Amino acid sequence: MAIDWQAFCLTLQLAITVSAILLVLGLPIAHWIAFSHRRWKFLIEAVVALPIVLPPTVLGFYVLVALGPRSPLGRWWISLTGHTLAFTFSGLVIGSILYSLPFAVQPFAASFAGVDRKLIAASATLGASPLRTFFRVIMPLSVPGLITGTALSFAHTMGEFGVVLMVGGNIPGVTRTVSIDIFDRVQASDYAAANQTALLLLAFCFAVLAVVYSVNRRAWVVGPIK
Amino acid sequence: MKRIAEDMRSFSCTLLAACIFLSATCGGAQKNKIAPDLFVAAAADLSAAMKEIGDGYEKKTGVKVKFSFGASGALTQQIQNGAPFDLFFSADMDYPRQLIAASAADGTSLYQYAVGRLVLWVPADSPLDVEHQGMQVLLDASVKKIAIANPQHAPYGRAAVAALKHTGLYDRVADRLVLGENISQASQFVESGNAQAGFVALAHAVAPGMRGKGKYSEVSEKDYPPLAQGVVLLSRSQHKREAAQFLEYVKTKESAELFRKYGFTLPQ
Numbered sequence: 001m002a003i004d005w006q007a008f009c010l011t012l013q014l015a016i017t018v019s020a021i022l023l024v025l026g027l028p029i030a031h032w033i034a035f036s037h038r039r040w041k042f043l044i045e046a047v048v049a050l051p052i053v054l055p056p057t058v059l060g061f062y063v064l065v066a067l068g069p070r071s072p073l074g075r076w077w078i079s080l081t082g083h084t085l086a087f088t089f090s091g092l093v094i095g096s097i098l099y100s101l102p103f104a105v106q107p108f109a110a111s112f113a114g115v116d117r118k119l120i121a122a123s124a125t126l127g128a129s130p131l132r133t134f135f136r137v138i139m140p141l142s143v144p145g146l147i148t149g150t151a152l153s154f155a156h157t158m159g160e161f162g163v164v165l166m167v168g169g170n171i172p173g174v175t176r177t178v179s180i181d182i183f184d185r186v187q188a189s190d191y192a193a194a195n196q197t198a199l200l201l202l203a204f205c206f207a208v209l210a211v212v213y214s215v216n217r218r219a220w221v222v223g224p225i226k
Numbered sequence: 227m228k229r230i231a232e233d234m235r236s237f238s239c240t241l242l243a244a245c246i247f248l249s250a251t252c253g254g255a256q257k258n259k260i261a262p263d264l265f266v267a268a269a270a271d272l273s274a275a276m277k278e279i280g281d282g283y284e285k286k287t288g289v290k291v292k293f294s295f296g297a298s299g300a301l302t303q304q305i306q307n308g309a310p311f312d313l314f315f316s317a318d319m320d321y322p323r324q325l326i327a328a329s330a331a332d333g334t335s336l337y338q339y340a341v342g343r344l345v346l347w348v349p350a351d352s353p354l355d356v357e358h359q360g361m362q363v364l365l366d367a368s369v370k371k372i373a374i375a376n377p378q379h380a381p382y383g384r385a386a387v388a389a390l391k392h393t394g395l396y397d398r399v400a401d402r403l404v405l406g407e408n409i410s411q412a413s414q415f416v417e418s419g420n421a422q423a424g425f426v427a428l429a430h431a432v433a434p435g436m437r438g439k440g441k442y443s444e445v446s447e448k449d450y451p452p453l454a455q456g457v458v459l460l461s462r463s464q465h466k467r468e469a470a471q472f473l474e475y476v477k478t479k480e481s482a483e484l485f486r487k488y489g490f491t492l493p494q
Binding site for chain 2: 083165201
């Protein structure tokens with residue numbers, strides 16, 4: 001077996017970290033998008049959706065140069081952490097958060113917006129604060145959307161390549177993810193290893209997504225009246 | 227019902243017209259050329275030098291040369307898998323030989339066009355005195371990351387590793403190496419300041435993009451096997467005659483001067 005397990009575990013670590021952070025970070029953003037009445041809401045929605053359209057090389061470029069050691073933001077980061085954003089696991093995490101943001105926020109926002117407004121109103125009239133309403137009413141009713149968003153951001157990060165190629169530096173155990181490993185093998189003409197690794201990634205991601213979608217279908221939503 | 231049928235018909239007519247129009251313009255654009263374009267795969271260290279040579283050739287003959295720069299190993303892969311290049315300028319002699327052995331290139335056309343040089347480069351504002359201390363600066367505590375090209379498929383990366391091993395520094399710096407996809411990306415890592423030092427091609431260090439932005443010292447020739455760079459004509463080429471003519475131009479004195487300008491030495 002010529003599979004680089006270190007790369008696989010690193011990629012898993014990256015995907016879990018990113019989807020966990022996006023679950024926490026995405027909720028307030030999605031809530032705002034779903035319930036805000038501001039006229040400039042469409043601008044925020046467009047910004048959130050940008051990573052879907054932009055090639056990852058754009059993000060990679062900005063992390064390397066606009067957030068690099070020559071920029072004020074980059075210098076602030078170095079003073080805070082002691083190293084650059086590029087070539088580190090935390091740099092990959094930040095890049096991946098930005099890159100997978102719409103894959104988490106959009107399903108979250110869609111499921112929040114789909115919650116019956118009468119129930120939210122009822123909760124308010126019964127004296128619950130907006131925060132309590134969010135946790136006790138809106139979130140339980142949006143579980144399918146939350147699961148979908150988290151699963152999508154997990155799978156999307158597992159397969160990430162462009163940003164990692166540009167800012168990772170291909171360091172084993174730190175930034176050499178599975179996608180980079182496969183790319184390296186192909187370029188070194190080691191097709192057997194590339195094939196094995198690619199099949200493993202494919203099978204793993206398929207299994208994860210299949211489990212998530214099958215569980216999702218069994219109506220996890222907690223209904224108000226049984 | 228009739229309205230729907232009419233709508234469908236007018237829609238399909240418009241679609242058909244659009245398709246014909248598009249294929250005519252795109253197809254026509256290719257066939258109207260008197261002199262065909264040449265597609266040349268070239269190692270990343272040639273990005274500055276080859277563009278000038280290509281421009282000179284176009285002025286002289288009207289043949290436009292289009293370049294695709296990358297790591298020699300990556301380009302070899304693409305060519306073996308059918309990429310439609312006419313010529314391949316590698317940063318070594320092994321990759322062209324690999325292609326010849328695989329019948330993807332013409333063995334009689336193999337020509338050593340230049341010898342590349344490796345340098346150790348640091349940004350201009352770096353406190354490291356690379357010009358006098360050479361590779362010893364890599365042991366300094368401020369050097370957190372050292373950029374090299376990926377030795378698995380880039381000749382300059384292999385040369386950098388060889389030089390580090392030859393001077394006994396490899397084990398002490400191995401954990402601080404960051405690998406660029408090719409020598410251009412390695413240069414970019416150090417030029418942007420993300421790596422504190424890097425092994426780059428002399429051709430890049432003297433090219434307009436990096437010139438004056440840093441200090442460098444040439445790695446001693448005895449520390450690494452010479453970067454003898456070879457070119458081959460590819461079997462899949464649709465324009466072998468034009469490709470051979472361009473190759474002849476690359477062998478002339480004019481081109482030799484351009485190679486020298488970018489720090490390459492000519493094999494004698």
